[in-house]
Amino acid sequence: MRRSFRFLLRLTGKQAVALTQCLEDHRQLYNAALEHRRTAYAKAGVTIRYGDQSGELKHIRADGPEGQARWSFSSQQATLRRLDKAFAAFFARVEAGRTPGFPRFKGRGWFDAVEWPRDGDGCRWDSQPGHPSATFVRLQGGGHVPVHRHRPVRGLAATADRLAAAQRDLARKKRGSTRRLKEVARIAALCGKVGRQRVDYAHKVANALVRGYDVIVHEGLRIANMTRSASGTVEAPGRNVAQKSGLNRNILDAGWGVFLTILSHKAERAGRELIAVNPAGTSRTCARCGHCVRENRVTQAEFRCQACGHAAHADVNAAINILRAGLALRRAAEAA
Incomplete structure (x- = not known):
């Protein structure tokens, strides 16, 4: 539903x-x-x-x-x-x-x-520098529009919250008891629901992309490396372990690997071209002049080139660079 x-x-x-x-x-x-x-x-x-x-x-x-x-x-x-x-x-x-x-x-x-x-794609939930607690929706042609978000949007996260609560309940049950066995079955059912929701969403988004575009370019992400633990060792403990753990959980919840696999299969079946691009430097490179420095990425959402002054949403700027890189790879393959 x-x-x-x-x-x-x-x-x-x-x-x-x-x-x-x-x-x-x-x-x-x-x-x-x-x-x-x-x-x-x-x-x-x-x-x-x-x-x-x-x-x-x-x-x-x-x-x-x-x-x-x-x-x-x-x-x-x-x-x-x-x-x-x-x-x-x-x-x-x-x-x-x-x-x-x-x-x-x-x-x-x-x-x-x-x-x-x-x-x-033309519309996205967003935030603005200086307004960290406010909610905005960024509309193409309309700019950042403040939203009176009087209630949270609940979807995949709602089921995840129920799963977390069920796991806490399990920890309080006595091992070997009937109630613990029932809680284990409940957790298994919730885990299955989370997985089905993730796959269902991936199929819908992949279908929309395959129907709308002949060439699809994406970042060649190494998800296993991105979600590697930051805890380190006893001799060399990691830094920002809690923050990295939360980031890893969000990446895995998003199901990037599942989505890219589904997208690859659908693109091949529909005769669409799928191109993976090395994302290194794409978020720091200006899509207008090509200047690449760390300082171009002002915040997570804001990009401002230190050389030419070009300003854009950071993800949009990076997407343009990724698309250009993918088309360049395509032209090189056709010329070879």
Whole structure:
């Protein structure tokens, strides 16, 4: 079961104008895509589908109305999928013999939602320097928007909390007792649920990537090395052991290795190209001028080049470098 959460956005006047324009541009995209389908079928008897319109989206962003290119590509794909679902529902009603209700053009006031399908792709939970305790959502074209997060978002972490509580209960049970055996069975069930949630999420994200892109570039992570214990030895004890232990747990909970394995299999089956890139230096290198120093990474989330002044979200800057490195590897392989 998927759950939704609603939070109030604390928009500035400038952000309200930007997001209103975002909504309007998505409405125009929806209506233009609907007109494309209607005209193609009326004049040539051709049925236009989502895949056709999604393939034309990059040309629409380049040549279409001013400002379309500033919004998230994935959110625009989601708007085209929204139209595709409307047509699918129309044909389902026709087959069922019900009143068809052909998809309509959306007037102002009848198109009130824009979807960003994945966290980190045009929309992401974020923080800002100087506001460590505040919650922000970073929207492409809208900037950092403060969020009134009145309740925690519970998902995979909720099950993990239940698992931790069950393990504490187990520690208090007498060895060999019936209650201890029941608690062991409960923990096994919770561990299985956590694993299934992790794999299910990995499959969904991998499917979305494989459907949306022909070439996928990722960091060639050595997860075993990244999650190695920092405790050290008696003679040479490690430093920041508690912090490293928490980081290791978060990395393993995220299931990076499982996700990359699933993504590799799906990409191969779909004929997509998957390229692993050495991530060394990608988070410190300026995507604009190529200057690489440690000081470029101001905070975990902020990148500011000390040479040219280029500023961006640190993950976005690193992603551009990783993509360029992957495409360079691709060109070298084609030339060989």
